[in-house]
Amino acid sequence: MNGLGILKGLWITLKHFFATYFTDLFYNRKKADADEKRGMVDSPGLFTVQYPEEVLQPNEEFRVIPFLVYETDEKGDKKYRCTSCGICAKVCPTQCIFITRSKDPETGRPVPYPAEYYIDADKCMNCGSCAEFCPFDAIKMDHDFEMATYERGNSHIYSMEQLGKPVEYYAKIRPVNYALEEAAKKEKANAG
Amino acid sequence: MSDQIPLPPVYMQLMKKFPDSVTRDERPGFAGVVVQANSLPVVAAELRDRMGFDYLSSVTAVDDFPEDMLEVVYHFFKSVGGPQVELKVFVSREEPGLPSLTDLYPGAELQEREVWDLFGIRFIGHHDLRRILMWEGFDGHPLRKDWKEPLYEEDNKPFKTRWPEGKGERKELLNPYHDNVQYPRDFDPNKWESLADQAMYESLRSSEGADSEKLKTDQLVVNLGPQHPSTHGVFRMAALLEGETIVNLKPVMGYLHRNHEKIGERNTWLQNMPYTDRLDYLASMSNNFGYALTVEKLMGIAPPERAEYIRVMMAELTRIASHVMTTGFLLNDLGAYFTPALYALEERELILDIFEEVAGSRMMCNYFRFGGLVRDVSPDVLRKIRHLVENRLPRKIDELDQYITHNEIVRMRCEGVGVITAEEAIAFSASGPILRASGVPYDLRRADPYSIYESLDFEVCTREHGDVYDRYLVRIDEIRQSIKIIRQVLDRIPEGPIMTGKSQYLAKVPAGESYGRVEGPRGELGYYVVSEGKPNPKRYHVRAPSFINLTGLAQMCKGYKVADAVTILGSVDIVLGEVDR
Numbered sequence: 106m107n108g109l110g111i112l113k114g115l116w117i118t119l120k121h122f123f124a125t126y127f128t129d130l131f132y133n134r135k136k137a138d139a140d141e142k143r144g145m146v147d148s149p150g151l152f153t154v155q156y157p158e159e160v161l162q163p164n165e166e167f168r169v170i171p172f173l174v175y176e177t178d179e180k181g182d183k184k185y186r187c188t189s190c191g192i193c194a195k196v197c198p199t200q201c202i203f204i205t206r207s208k209d210p211e212t213g214r215p216v217p218y219p220a221e222y223y224i225d226a227d228k229c230m231n232c233g234s235c236a237e238f239c240p241f242d243a244i245k246m247d248h249d250f251e252m253a254t255y256e257r258g259n260s261h262i263y264s265m266e267q268l269g270k271p272v273e274y275y276a277k278i279r280p281v282n283y284a285l286e287e288a289a290k291k292e293k294a295n296a297g
Numbered sequence: 298m299s300d301q302i303p304l305p306p307v308y309m310q311l312m313k314k315f316p317d318s319v320t321r322d323e324r325p326g327f328a329g330v331v332v333q334a335n336s337l338p339v340v341a342a343e344l345r346d347r348m349g350f351d352y353l354s355s356v357t358a359v360d361d362f363p364e365d366m367l368e369v370v371y372h373f374f375k376s377v378g379g380p381q382v383e384l385k386v387f388v389s390r391e392e393p394g395l396p397s398l399t400d401l402y403p404g405a406e407l408q409e410r411e412v413w414d415l416f417g418i419r420f421i422g423h424h425d426l427r428r429i430l431m432w433e434g435f436d437g438h439p440l441r442k443d444w445k446e447p448l449y450e451e452d453n454k455p456f457k458t459r460w461p462e463g464k465g466e467r468k469e470l471l472n473p474y475h476d477n478v479q480y481p482r483d484f485d486p487n488k489w490e491s492l493a494d495q496a497m498y499e500s501l502r503s504s505e506g507a508d509s510e511k512l513k514t515d516q517l518v519v520n521l522g523p524q525h526p527s528t529h530g531v532f533r534m535a536a537l538l539e540g541e542t543i544v545n546l547k548p549v550m551g552y553l554h555r556n557h558e559k560i561g562e563r564n565t566w567l568q569n570m571p572y573t574d575r576l577d578y579l580a581s582m583s584n585n586f587g588y589a590l591t592v593e594k595l596m597g598i599a600p601p602e603r604a605e606y607i608r609v610m611m612a613e614l615t616r617i618a619s620h621v622m623t624t625g626f627l628l629n630d631l632g633a634y635f636t637p638a639l640y641a642l643e644e645r646e647l648i649l650d651i652f653e654e655v656a657g658s659r660m661m662c663n664y665f666r667f668g669g670l671v672r673d674v675s676p677d678v679l680r681k682i683r684h685l686v687e688n689r690l691p692r693k694i695d696e697l698d699q700y701i702t703h704n705e706i707v708r709m710r711c712e713g714v715g716v717i718t719a720e721e722a723i724a725f726s727a728s729g730p731i732l733r734a735s736g737v738p739y740d741l742r743r744a745d746p747y748s749i750y751e752s753l754d755f756e757v758c759t760r761e762h763g764d765v766y767d768r769y770l771v772r773i774d775e776i777r778q779s780i781k782i783i784r785q786v787l788d789r790i791p792e793g794p795i796m797t798g799k800s801q802y803l804a805k806v807p808a809g810e811s812y813g814r815v816e817g818p819r820g821e822l823g824y825y826v827v828s829e830g831k832p833n834p835k836r837y838h839v840r841a842p843s844f845i846n847l848t849g850l851a852q853m854c855k856g857y858k859v860a861d862a863v864t865i866l867g868s869v870d871i872v873l874g875e876v877d878r
Contacts, residue, residue: 110704117700118636152646164650166657166672191460196802198568200456203463215461223465232571232663237671238802246657262465 125150165279168233168246170226170263172270183269186243188217193235193244201228202235222265226252242286248278304330307348307382315340322385326595326809326828329370329383334395337386341401344373344382352376352739353398353726355812355823355840356408358416362442365390367418370825371398372812372840376723376737378744381812388418390441397423404726407548407848415440415558425500430551430877433493436481439556446559447472447479453833454563501537501545516544519859523552527630527863530873534850534862541858546851550844553877561837566592566804567667569837574661576839577875579622582615582652583817585665590747591813591824592667596806598797604669605749606790610682611655611664612815613779613786617690618645619818620772620779623870624697627769630867631710637701644693647685654678667804669796679787686783694776702770711766715853715865718763725849728842729820730771731869735763741816755782765868803832810836819843819870839878843871 128150154161171193175183194202205221208214236246247270254260276283304312304321308330312319318336322329332340344350350373359368366387373382386395397420398405409420410429417438420426428435437444448468450456458464469475498518522533531552537545557576561569573588574581586608593599600608625641649659655674656664664671701707717727722735732739740757742750758774760767808830814823820842827836846869853869854862 107705110700110706113700113704114633114637117640117696121640152643164654164657166655167653168657189461192802194460194463195455196565196568197455197459198564198571200454200459202459203465204460205463206461221463221465223463225465225467230571230575231658231661233657233671234567234571234663234802237800259467262467264465 121151163248163250165281167248168236169231169250170229170247170252171224171233171235171244171268172247172274173222173265173268174243174245174272174275175269176272185219185265185269186241186272187219187222188241188243189215189219189222190217190240192238192240196234196238198232198234199228199230201225219265222268224263224268226261226263227257245275245279305380307350307380310348311340311343311382314343326807328810329385331385331387334386334388337384338396338398338401340384341371341373341398344384345401348382349375349377350382351723353402353404354381354814354821355825355838356398356405356412357825357836357838357840358412358418358440359827359836360390360416360440360442362390367393367416369395369412369418372823372825374745376739378739380745383812393417394419394421396421397426399423402726403724404845404848407844408726411844414438415556417441427493427496427500428551430554430556432551433491433496434481434484434489436479439559446556447474447477452563453831454565454568497535497547497549501535501547515539521859521862523549528866529626529871530876532866532871532873532876534854534866536854536859536862538859543854543857543859543862546854546862548847548850550847550873550876553873555878557839557878558837562834564834565802565832566806566834567802569834570665571661571663573839574663575874576841576878577817577819577822577843577872578660579872580615580619580818581660581662582611582656582664583815583822585662586612586748587813587815587817587822587824589665589667590815591811591826592804592806594813595809595811595826595828596667596804598668600669600797601794602749602791603673603793604795604797606786607670607674607795608665609748609750609753610783610786610790611652611662613782614648614651614682616779616818617776618648620776621645621693621697623818623867624701624769624772627765627864627867628701628707630863631707633706641697644685644690647689651678651681651685654681666796666800668798669794669800671800673795679790682783683787686780686787690776690780694773694780698773702773707769708766710861710864711764711769711868713762713764713766714857714861715765715768715868716763717849717853721849721852722763725852726845727820727849728846729817730768730775731763731820731846731849733757733759734767734771736761741814741821745814747813747815753782753785755779765864768868806830806834814840817842819872819875820846839875841875841878843869844876844878847871847876 173185173187175185178184189204189206191204194204201224203223204219207216207218207220209216233246235244311330318333320331322331352374354372354374357370367390369386371384388395397409409423410426412418413420413426414428414430415438517538519536519538520533522528523531533549535547535549536543560572570585573584576584621641622645625638628637629635652662653659655678656662717735719735719737722732722737736759738757738759743757755778758771758778760771806828808828810827812823812825814821822842823840825838826834829835850869853865
C-alpha cells in the first residue's frame with residue numbers, strides 16, 4: 106500500500122523521540138553524568154549530548170597531541186623525563202617534533218636532556234607513535250582536545266614549557282598504563 | 298635466488314607461447330614476467346581470452362631512477378579466484394609510451410590516466426588520456442623520483458633538521474607563497490587559460506553513444522559538484538544530457554589529492570601506517586590490515602594467532618560501520634534528508650567507541666603493526682563487542698531491513714536503476730558490493746583467502762540484477778555475515794601474545810616486491826610495494842577500490858535521469874580520501 110513506508114519511517118522518529126525523552130527523565134532524576142546518560146550500549150534513545158554543557162569522558166587510550174612528562178623535585182623544579190635521544194623525532198610520521206640536545210657549557214659534550222623541544226601542533230596527526238616508541242616513558246598522548254586558538258601563526262608550535270605536564274596528571278588520565286609502567290620499573294629495580 | 302624457485306605454470310605457458318617477447322623478471326625478490334611493450338596487447342588478449350585472467354586488478358608504474366627505466370606493472374586475476382599474473386613492461390624515461398589496454402580491459406581507463414598523470418607514461422590508443430589527479434597546468438610528473446615537492450627537504454624521513462639541532466619553525470615560510478605550492482616557471486595567472494574543461498567536454502561528446510545519426514537534438518552539459526552534498530565530498534560529475542537523460546558522464550576528481558604515494562615513499566615503512574588511515578577514513582582498520590599484510594608478506598613474518606583474530610574482528614566491525622553508514626546515506630541521496638542517515642549512524646557510534654577504547658582514536662586507528670598489533674584487547678572490550686553483536690546490531694539490521702527494504706519509494710527509485718551486468722562489472726574492474734550485486738561471487742575473503750578467513754564460516758553474498766537496490770541488499774546481507782564472523786571470532790579467540798617479536802620503529806624489509814590485497818568495505822583494497830632493503834619503500838602504490846569502481850560509473854548512469862545519477866553515485870559508495878589519494 107502506498108504511503109505505508111512513510112508512516113513506518115515516521116514511527117521510527119516517534120519511537121526515538123519518546124525513548125530519548127524517557128531516558129533523559131530517568132537519568133536526570135538520578136543526576137548521572139553525561140557518560141551514563143547517553144551513548145551507552147543499552148541506551149534506546151538518541152546519542153547526542155549537549156556539548157559543552159555535558160562532556161563525555163574519553164577512554165584511557167584516547168590520544169591527542171603529546172605532552173612531555175616531568176617530575177617535580179623537592180625544590181619544586183621541573184625535571185623532564187626526556188633524555189633527548191631523538192627516537193620520537195625519528196618515528197614521527199609528519200616530522201613535527203624538533204629537539205635540541207643540551208650541551209655541557211664547559212666541555213661542549215652532549216648532555217642527555219633536551220634544551221629545546223617543539224611540536225608543531227598543526228602538523229601532528231595524533232598517531233601516538235612517539236609515545237609508543239619512547240623508551241623512557243617521557244612523552245605521552247594527552248586527553249585535552251579543546252585546543253582552539255584565535256591565532257594560527259606561531260602559537261601552534263608548542264614549546265617545552267607548553268608541552269610539559271606533571272607525572273601526576275599522567276597518572277590521572279591513564280591510570281592503568283601508569284600502574285603497569287610503575288610495576289615494570291619496580292621489578293626492574295628489584296632485579297637490578 | 299629466484300633461479301631456484303620454479304615459476305608458476307601460467308608464466309611458463311606465456312613464455313612458451315611468446316618466446317621472443319616474454320622473459321622472466323630475474324631480480325631477486327621479484328615475481329612475474331617482463332613483456333616487450335609492442336606485444337603487450339597480444340599477451341593480454343591471450344591472458345584474457347585463453348587463460349581466463351579476466352580481471353585487471355591494478356595498473357601502476359615504478360620509477361627506476363637513476364637508471365633510464367620506468368616499469369609499468371599490471372596485476373591480473375581470475376574472477377573465479379586464484380593467484381595473480383604480474384606483467385611488467387619497461388619503457389625509457391625520455392619518451393615513455395606503450396599500448397593501452399583499455400580496449401581489452403576497460404577497467405584500465407582511469408588507472409592509465411593516473412599513471413600518465415603521475416609518471417608521464419603515454420598509453421597509445423587510450424581515447425581520453427588527460428591528467429586526472431593533478432591540475433592541467435601542473436609542472437612535471439610528481440611520482441618520478443627526480444621531481445621535488447615545494448617544501449622538499451630530503452628524499453627520506455627522518456629529516457636531519459629535527460634532531461639533535463632541531464628548531465621549531467614553519468617550513469611554509471621558506472616558500473615565497475607561504476604555502477605548500479609551486480607553479481611552472483613562466484606561469485602568469487592573468488594570461489593563463491584553462492583548456493582542461495574544454496578537453497573534457499569534447500571527450501564527453503566525442504565518445505560513442507553521444508554522436509547519434511538520428512535527429513540532432515540539443516545536448517546540454519551539466520556539472521554536478523564539485524561542491525554538492527550528493528557527491529559525498531569534493532567530486533564532480535560532468536553529465537551530457539539529452540532532455541533529462543544522461544547520454545554520457547565523466548567523473549572529475551583530484552580536488553583532495555595530496556600525493557599519498559609520494560609521501561609514502563618519503564616515509565619509513567612504519568610511518569606509513571597512520572597515513573593509510575587517511576585513505577578510506579571510514580574504514581581505517583581495513584586499510585591498516587591491507588598495508589600490514591602486504592609488508593608482512595615481504596618481510597616473511599606472520600602475526601600470532603590472537604592478533605589474527607583481533608584483526609579480523611576489527612576489520613569486520615569496520616565493514617559493519619561502513620555499510621551501515623552507506624545505507625543511511627543512500628537514503629540521504631534519495632531525498633530522505635539526514636534523519637535516516639543519523640539513525641543509521643547510531644550503531645556506528647558504538648563501534649567507534651570500541652575503536653577508541655582499543656586503538657585510541659575513533660577513526661584514525663593506526664592499530665596494526667608489522668607482525669601484530671599495538672595493544673591487546675581487554676576482556677571488558679570483548680564483552681562490549683559481544684553485547685553489540687548479540688543484541689544491538691542484529692536488531693538494528695532487522696530494523697533497517699524492515700523499514701527500508703520494502704519501502705515503496707526506495708524500491709521505485711532503486712530497482713532497475715544503475716544496472717551493470719556481470720561481464721561489464723568484471724571488465725570495468727569493479728569490486729566489492731558492486732561486483733557482487735551483479736552476480737559475481739568474488740570476495741577476496743574466499744577468492745584469495747588471507748589471515749584466518751579460511752577457517753571461518755560465512756557466505757559470499759550475491760544478487761543478480763546489478764542495480765542500486767541490489768547493491769543495497771548486498772550490503773545488508775554482508776552486515777549479517779560480518780556479525781556471524783565476529784560471533785565465531787569471539788567464541789574462538791585464543792589467549793596469547795599479540796606481537797611476533799618486538800615492534801620496531803625501523804622495520805627491516807628485504808628487497809623485493811609484494812602485492813597484497815584485502816576485501817575492504819568498498820571492495821578490493823590492494824597495496825603494491827617495492828623495497829630496496831632500505832628503511833623507506835622504493836614504491837608504494839594503493840589500489841583504491843572506490844577510485845577504480847568509478848571507472849564503470851558512466852556505464853551505470855547512461856540512459857538514466859539526472860536524479861538517478863545521484864543515487865547511483867551513492868550506491869557506488871565513494872570515499873574521496875581514497876579516490877583522490
